[in-house]
Every structure is written in structure tokens, then in C-alpha cells.
Amino acid sequence: MTYADRQAERDSAYSTAYRDWVASLPPAERAQLAAGGLSEPDATRHTCTRQHDDATLDRTAAPEPTPDDVAELADEPAPVSPSAPADTTTTAADVLASFCARIRSHPNPLLAFDAACFASGLMDVEGLSETALAKRHRVTRAAFSKLVVAWSETFGLPPSRGMRSKRARHAYRQARLTSLAHHHDQAKT
Incomplete structure (x- = not known):
């Protein structure tokens, strides 16, 4: 079982427990949670599935280049490409x-x-x-x-x-x- 599988199990258990807890609250408190956007569990906050999770982006960032890496890149010919593509979507x-x-x-x-x-x-x-x-x-x-x-x-x-x-x-x-x-x-x- 991989880390992702274990995390999916934990997220599922958390979501179930959160929904049960919200269901046990009086209607007035549920309305307050809904007004704050907290009526549903947010399991994506702590996983790597969220697109803009800063912590994940920091962990997956390439390491800072070493002087050897910089020297290797300087030896390689620069790629030929336009300085500013007209349509980045394309x-x-x-x-x-x-x-x-x-x-x-x-x-x-x-x-x-x-x-x-x-x-x-x-x-x-x-x-x-x-x-x-x-x-x-x-x-x-x-x-x-x-x-x-x-x-x-x-x-x-x-x-x-x-x-x-x-x-x-x-x-x-x-x-x-x-x-x-x-x-x-x-x-x-």
C-alpha cells in the first residue's frame, strides 16, 4: 500500500467523521458552518491533489542548481525559440x-x-x-x-x-x- 493509498483512506475516514459531526449539530449551528463555507469536509487541504498547494509545490521544486549544473548548462547550446511566444495557450x-x-x-x-x-x-x-x-x-x-x-x-x-x-x-x-x-x-x- 502506497502513501497515496493510505492518505486516501485517512481522507475518507475524516470526511465520514466530519459529515457525521455536522449532522449531529443543531440546525442553527449547521447554518453558521454553511455560511462560513465549513459545512463540508475539505480533505484536499492536506493532500497533493490540490492544484495550488504551496507546500506541495515547495516540496517538489527542483533543487537549487549547483555550480556544476550551471557549468553544464553553459556548455550546452541555447534552445532556439522566440523570445516571447504570441500565444502561450497554444x-x-x-x-x-x-x-x-x-x-x-x-x-x-x-x-x-x-x-x-x-x-x-x-x-x-x-x-x-x-x-x-x-x-x-x-x-x-x-x-x-x-x-x-x-x-x-x-x-x-x-x-x-x-x-x-x-x-x-x-x-x-x-x-x-x-x-x-x-x-x-x-x-x-
């Missing part, structure tokens, strides 16, 4: 359409969606690691990580807290290739 619609098309065309859409969520930093809120998500989808952590990196690069997202930086990924790859070459050379002799 741009947002294009991005959303691209996102949906990529999810739908993937052989395992739920895996692709979870990888996109991890790349955005959303999975940090639920406390899920790449390893746990890979296990959920029955793929290796490396395969899941590769998908996460692809989403991150596709949409120009900075590495989320659960991801290694581009520089670290490159260093680990080089170390692995060196190790494999060394073992291959030893096998020949």
Missing part, C-alpha cells in the same frame, strides 16, 4: 499534446507516466525511489532511470532530487565502461 497545448502522445505511444503507458512524474520531482512527495518504482513495473532500475532521463531531457527539466546530475551519470558510465574493458582484457589473457 504553446502549452502543444506541450500537453506532446506529453500525451508520448505516454500513449509507449508500450507501457503507466511506466512512462511514472517516469515522467519522477523526472518532474512529484514522486519525491510520495517518497518513492527509482528502485521502488522499477520494482513496481518489473523493470531494472537502470531501465527506469533511462526513461526518467529521457523525460528530463525531452522537456528540459533539471534533475529532480532523486536523480543523479548529468555529470555524475557521465562519470558512472565512464567508470563502468572502463571496468568492463578491464574485465574483457583479463578474459582474453
Whole structure:
């Protein structure tokens, strides 16, 4: 059972208890609650389903870039785009359409969606690691990580807290290739 499942159960229990409590009040007190907008439970206040929940946005924000990240970005060519798009709605619609098309065309859409969520930093809120998500989808952590990196690069997202930086990924790859070459050379002799 994930954190989201446990939270949904708690929210349901809270909503039921709140409605029972409101029903037990005299009509005058219920009218006062209704006037204040408190006649119904508000379970969205403490969950990550509310669109503008500042606490959630703070937790999922990308970490501050390190000097290494800034240096990596300076080495990359700047994307070619108009300085101020005339219609941001069209741009947002294009991005959303691209996102949906990529999810739908993937052989395992739920895996692709979870990888996109991890790349955005959303999975940090639920406390899920790449390893746990890979296990959920029955793929290796490396395969899941590769998908996460692809989403991150596709949409120009900075590495989320659960991801290694581009520089670290490159260093680990080089170390692995060196190790494999060394073992291959030893096998020949």
C-alpha cells in the first residue's frame, strides 16, 4: 500500500467523521458552518491533489542548481525559440499534446507516466525511489532511470532530487565502461 493509498483512506475516514459531526449539530449551528463555507469536509487541504498547494509545490521544486549544473548548462547550446511566444495557450497545448502522445505511444503507458512524474520531482512527495518504482513495473532500475532521463531531457527539466546530475551519470558510465574493458582484457589473457 502506497502513501497515496493510505492518505486516501485517512481522507475518507475524516470526511465520514466530519459529515457525521455536522449532522449531529443543531440546525442553527449547521447554518453558521454553511455560511462560513465549513459545512463540508475539505480533505484536499492536506493532500497533493490540490492544484495550488504551496507546500506541495515547495516540496517538489527542483533543487537549487549547483555550480556544476550551471557549468553544464553553459556548455550546452541555447534552445532556439522566440523570445516571447504570441500565444502561450497554444504553446502549452502543444506541450500537453506532446506529453500525451508520448505516454500513449509507449508500450507501457503507466511506466512512462511514472517516469515522467519522477523526472518532474512529484514522486519525491510520495517518497518513492527509482528502485521502488522499477520494482513496481518489473523493470531494472537502470531501465527506469533511462526513461526518467529521457523525460528530463525531452522537456528540459533539471534533475529532480532523486536523480543523479548529468555529470555524475557521465562519470558512472565512464567508470563502468572502463571496468568492463578491464574485465574483457583479463578474459582474453
